[in-house]
Amino acid sequence: MADVSDRFKQGMATRRKVLGERYVDAAVANTDAFTEDFQTLITESAWGTVWSGDRISKRERSMLTIALLAALGHHDEVAMHVRATRNTGASMDDIKEALLHVAIYAGVPAANHAFKIAKAVYAEMENEKAG
Structure with a gap:
């Protein structure tokens, strides 16, 4: 560069x-x-x-970003930003609330898939921490 x-x-x-x-x-x-x-x-x-x-805080940006990415169906980016919550301060409950908003304002299928992604990423993160 x-x-x-x-x-x-x-x-x-x-x-x-x-x-x-x-x-x-x-x-x-x-x-x-x-x-x-x-x-x-x-x-x-x-x-x-x-x-x-x-x-706004990194926590709030994280929640907004994940909700927008989920609403738009950008699944790889959802996973990346869920992983980033370790660094932004957004909790699992914060992300759950953001995805509930996705369900209402962007549709249940978008939120459903994002919940699956987030659940898998949180499980990976837990395994990394344990192992």
């Missing part, structure tokens, strides 16, 4: 804090000439602007 902006630096720091070093290192390692501009865009905009804002 040729010219790294302050927003990119802030975004990368926030991204690492929320998603974890291992996840971000893998994303960076997989960046190539084709995906570099996209990685810069999401690091600066999603992570450097939205997730780095101070008007």
Whole structure:
């Protein structure tokens, strides 16, 4: 990356804090000439602007993000952000409440699938902690 902006630096720091070093290192390692501009865009905009804002907490952002991703059917992203709750302070009960909102405002099938994803991710996280 040729010219790294302050927003990119802030975004990368926030991204690492929320998603974890291992996840971000893998994303960076997989960046190539084709995906570099996209990685810069999401690091600066999603992570450097939205997730780095101070008007709402990381916990609240986590809940909103998971609800929106579930409503839109972005299942891999739901799983990634459920994993990130270890770093955002959003509890399992917080995510349950967010997904109940999805059921009412975006549809039961979207929430049903997101509950399945979240349940599986929480089980994986528990196994990682135990093992």
